[in-house]
């Protein structure tokens with residue numbers, strides 16, 4: 045499914061597709077931007093990472109704060125494997141049904157969790173990351189990290205984070221919420237192609253065609269690494285990656 049042009053024009057400051065003047069101009073050419081919302085969860089996210097690896101594809105994962113809190117290793121694995129992460133609120137809030145203050149707090153809570161989990165990489169002993177750890181001088185590294193100022197979102201708009209990408213759950217965001225987040229330095233990443241992988245009323249083949257018939261260089265495509273979408277995603281993602289390879293396009297993170 046394609047996002048209608050008039051909707052894109054209503055919200056020109058949000059990123060719907062590339063090239064877009066609000067992000068770097070060199071991200072054009074034959075590039076597709078695959079995105080995965082609502083994870084990370086152990087049931088499907090590792091599989092997505094394996095599929096992407098097979099095709100040397102980069103992607104962007106818009107994570108829910110409470111999911112990455114439960115799956116810190118999986119969240120770090122996404123980053124270690126070279127993908128981008130983005131904020132999708134702490135517990136999948138609908139902006140239209142949430143007060144601005146509560147909504148912004150929820151986004152910042154997710155960001156805090158993302159940073160905490162990301163920074164814990166250098167302090168938690170984990171066999172998976174031991175090669176990285178061994179190359180670091182633990183004492184110095186720990187000291188340096190403590191010097192990084194903590195996020196003081198309520199005091200200042202200056203943020204220091206592993207990601208400035210934000211995607212509103214359900215695509216629902218009020219103008220005021222959007223404005224505040226942009227002031228804080230977030231890039232609001234929407235999409236031009238929706239796979240519909242979460243939609244129980246469409247077939248796997250329809251879901252595939254939603255993507256294959258609409259995707260073009262510069263497209264931002266939405267999938268979900270969620271239980272709801274799992275069955276369709278397992279069918280559709282390998283096929284979509286094939287189509288993209290056959291056309292000579294490549295997938296990159298945002």
Ligand SMILES: [Zn+2]
Nearest residue numbers: 081082213214
């Ligand atoms: Zn979502």
